Amino acid sequence: MVKGIIFDYNRTLFDPVNKSLIPGAKEVLDNLSQNGFKIALMSRTSDKTKRMEQIHRIGIMDNFSHIQLIQKDTEDKGFHHLKACADKMSLPASELAVVGDRVRSEIRLGKKLDMLTIWYKAGKYSDEMPMAEDEAPHHTITQLGEVIRIVRD
Numbered sequence: 001m002v003k004g005i006i007f008d009y010n011r012t013l014f015d016p017v018n019k020s021l022i023p024g025a026k027e028v029l030d031n032l033s034q035n036g037f038k039i040a041l042m043s044r045t046s047d048k049t050k051r052m053e054q055i056h057r058i059g060i061m062d063n064f065s066h067i068q069l070i071q072k073d074t075e076d077k078g079f080h081h082l083k084a085c086a087d088k089m090s091l092p093a094s095e096l097a098v099v100g101d102r103v104r105s106e107i108r109l110g111k112k113l114d115m116l117t118i119w120y121k122a123g124k125y126s127d128e129m130p131m132a133e134d135e136a137p138h139h140t141i142t143q144l145g146e147v148i149r150i151v152r153d
């Protein structure tokens with residue numbers, strides 16, 4: 001049973017082109033929070049201070065029990081970042097879901113760690129298809145709201 005969800009930031013919750021939340025993102029986060037799910041955010045950025053300010057400005061800071069920032073210039077998203085989220089959430093991988101827009105990043109990492117993986121197939125990377133079984137998501141969605149049904153099942 002899923003008790004926690006780790007969200008990718010850019011192009012999953014936040015639209016970096018329009019510099020605003022993806023439609024429905026706040027409602028999904030609030031719904032999950034109200035239903036007792038722990039939520040973490042994982043974001044790769046070249047400026048951690050600015051990213052935190054942005055997360056605050058768009059009004060989703062309070063939805064997360066943990067925010068994992070990854071230094072863009074020196075690091076790729078890795079297994080240890082997902083593990084760090086799990087540790088901070090005090091949840092085993094078997095009770096965690098990962099939501100992201102890239103099968104080669106969040107989905108591949110989440111699958112390797114035996115988390116439930118949800119591909120938000122929208123925007124820039126929606127045509128970047130899984131190249132192998134280890135990139136194939138458990139669920140594919142085109143509306144963020146679908147996360148709620150999946151994690152409550």
Ligand SMILES: [Mg+2]
Nearest residue numbers: 008010011101
């Ligand atoms: Mg992304």
